[in-house]
Amino acid sequence: MTILLTGGRAPCTLELARSFHKGGHRVLVAESARYHLCRVSRAVDRSFLVPAPNADRERFLQVIEDIVTEERVDVLIPTCEEIFFVAKGLERLSRHCKVWCPPSEQLSELHDKWRFAELASSLGLLVPQSRLIQTPQELLALGREDLAQNMVLKPVYSRFASRVLFLNKRDSAVKKEVMLQEIMLQKAAASVSRETPWIAQRRVDGRHLSTYSVAHEGSLLAHAAYPCRYRLGPGATVYFEPVEHKPALEWVSLFVRATGFSGQIAFDFIEEEDGALYALECNPRATSGIHLFSGGRLLEAFLSPDKLRASEVIIAPDRSASMLTAGMLAAAAGNLRSWSALRGWFGALRSGRDVVFRRGDIRPGLEQAGVLLDAWRISRKKGLTLSQATTMDIEWNGEA
Template sequence: MQRRSRWRFTRRSGRAGCSAATGSCYSGHRPDFRSERSILSTDGLRGKRVLLTGGRAPAALEMARLLAAAGCEVIAAESTRHHLCRVSRSVKRSCRVPSPAADPAAFADALEEIIAQEGIHSLIPTCEELFFVAASRERLGSQCAVFTAPLAQLQRLHSKAEFIRTAGRLGFNVPMTVRISKPEEWRDFAHSSSFRDMLSSGGCVLKPEYSRFAAKVRIATSRQELVEAASELGTGHYPWVAQQYIGGREICTYSIVHDGKVTAHAAYASELSAYGGASVYFEPLRHPAAQAWAARFAELERFTGQLAFDLIEQEDGSLMPIECNPRTTSGIHLLAGNPGIAEALLLPQASSASAPVEPRPDKRVMLALPMLAAGLSGRLRG
């Protein structure tokens, strides 16, 4: 095979490998790769080459499996040496790339060369690599389809403060939310009418503006608790969000969206989690109101990509948005195995005329590794 720029491909012992100046690319290719395609394979997807980023995540592995089952050839790009997709039979090749956080330019260069060398049709970013891919969306999009929204839109929705402002501007009911980034803003907020209103409605939830898995969340139910939290949290170098506490049931949604049209959707209740954060057990929740909420937001935003929401269902049945995750989430596990899910990702024209793909009613998912780790440490909550 021809050598191209920094990447080179060799074949040894039934495996393919490539190397770059910054690392190596190892293949999960098996000689019987093509024979593993399931009955979910469709002619429209057979042979399409898809590049996934974030191969370390269970959600990325799930996506690789469902794409391979539909007849796609999956290539994974990951900056860590050992990751889940590297040993999966659903992944034809696994390429190690530079860390996007440490060297964004080298990361984009590596993706561009993989796309050219492998003849990639579609790039689907998962995990935090999403934002770095979006930063090079125009450049990479000249070579293949890139399934992500523009960077500015992603950043606006990823921010817990800006997302709430956006939802309010679009006409949704939203909780009182205040962004706090300086020590003096903590003091001002402690004596503000907004804080008094939050206390009267049940309390104030404090959380980093950008975080995952409910990390570092605090609840203040008095001014003294807020002052104590501020003395600890206000010394950091990143902004926080103070949000009105909303009582009720937490509903999580995950949608695949093309130009504002939802082509696949899953909802589930957040009932069992590891370390008080991310859910590790999932079962589908038939919730028309949550689906309608997600569909309306996606349409008004003309969003393209993967879109997830944390909503609170109040006693009267109304929904209040809390956070948005414009990326792959664990909701993908509930959609795996459904006919049409790969088309929902890659062939929006074929799937837009029909109802969104939804989980089977009997679908149940438990993430084994987080469950084991949390169980052994006694930190499983439910």
Template sequence: MANILLTGGRAPVTLDLARVFRRAGHTVFMAESLRGHLSQPSNAIKANFLVPAPRQEKEAFLIALKKIVAENQIDLLIPTCEEIFHMAMAHDELPLFAEPIKKLKQFHNKWEFVVHAVDNDLHVPETILVQNQEDLLHAYAQWRGLVLKPVYSRFASRTLILPTLQKASSSLTFSARQPWVAQQYIEGQAFCTYSVCHNGRITAHTTYPSRFTAGRGATIVFRHVEHSAIFNWVKSFVGQNKFTGQIAFDFIQTPDGQLFALECNPRATSGVHLLASHPRFAESFSNPFMDCITPTGDRSYMLSAAMLLYGLPAALRHGGFRDWVKTYFSSDDVILDFKDPLPAVMQLRSVLATRAIAKRENISLLEASTFDIEWNGEG
């Protein structure tokens, strides 16, 4: 049995991972920069450590992590959120289940990911790097409908879908360090994936459609589907890049079956929830030679608070209330666990802590959830 250190305890996926590793007999520790985070009261965690904010205090954050690793004889350090990019800068000094920053940056940066995929003969939408007004005009001359997003962003919080040229011109702020990408708009069904990988081999994988979301980006209801074309795309990408760690992709499939990868998240995502009940999921992080596992059963899982806060208003606006009711009452909440009840009982504390950041920084709740950990190419 191993000593496992997780970071990103604010995220429901991290709570689920803590429970997974504890059920498998491992000892779980948690390091977080958000006070009162979601996972803090979980009985799956032996000890919680409050660490400096990686975005604002990177050096102090890394020093704190190294101390926790040494003093608690940590065997494996698993990042889950965007703190991974700050940790990857000290890759050789930590027992990190992740790639070095040079490789992670290629996939996290939305322009570099597209270039990389094209070089590997993998399908992505036609894309233009937008660094100034001239590039923007070129994109609008190229396509009637397009999507604009910063090369570094999350939850689609700043994504513009089918904007007019006037709206785009007034919304975009250009800088050399923070360019945008323009992509041809593609109509179709959205899918997300999540995989655990070792040197190009996939040991755990799930694909799930994106139907209910928080805002435009983060999926909040999860049900595994078998999709061989998507799995083969991921398998090819992971294999060609000899990737180790957790990795996720967003896809769009057109009505005639064409498949395009929109972007990559080289970290944990909500696919964890679909694999958490598999008896060998914990093993997939430590056994690079095991066969790839996929979720068992046909259960639907959800973030119930997000379904109420985001899913219900969207359903009422767009005439999907009946579908929302059916989904809500047939899905299991990923936070509620009667053997570990306190995270669900006390989750409002984490929401209030995030809300305080949102108010202080004058940003949205989603943006506040990553304010102290996100990475936008710095350093």
């Protein structure tokens, strides 16, 4: 079969490409970034440079449709935020191949942190107590309140834990208000509006846990859970070690069943000491959890979903750990506070499989330098952070 993957910049896309290639399939990749990991991989038969989806959606969709028809693609799998633009052309693309993409309205509801929290709560699932912030005045008013609990504030459309603010209930109202005013003067929150709202949630303390799943018509086909053991700041996890977590499996199963979801879906949770599991956000697309399925078993979920659904078998992850070595090295600074922490970090570094470097396919590892340099140039030119520079051309923030 011919498989078209979009989002070739992501390590999880490279993981999929290698798995499909190993399974005997022809792999194509469409990507709007000049440099990306899949561009030089031996697992990829052809790599296509496509228009930035959030700059020219129609042109992007036309080029994707041309690739699908000319290359006789059987299955199209979006992996990153370009999925929101693929969804806008789901009807036309589905005439030519199987597209692993939920409808646009469902994607929008799950990507919006406020709407997701409201949906999950309506299903009887635990989410932190939340409120919607739609104006700068409402944001400042929150700072004046005598808070009964610590709060977390962030845009309803955000990624990598960027632009997250914390309000401590022990701080005085004056201190909280001054902090928020300073932030607004720095323009970090100046975009708060009815079109670009924020969400304020009770800060939940406990163990961070992430999940990645593939579902078809409301049934789970594959599922993995992993703790956020090593991270880059408050954002991306860089070490992936599977754990059995029945409450997370039950939470995801109920959500997928209640929404009739089909596609890739991931959640971020915090588990309190008493075992209460709170969902913080949903990513209705591929995430790094894919690295826990390196053995190729995940292909059955994408290629034979009806058969797998009928069998009622949920594909489990591999038992081995995976990691982004460069990310682990960068995360080391936050894990050198004691000898035991250092030993644990070294142990994880030695035992984890790097998800980019691969014998017989070393060029993606070398490509990382070019990807980083290109992101650095963009960040300097546009005044963005490195993480923002890596997604600026594919980000979707609720635009029609």
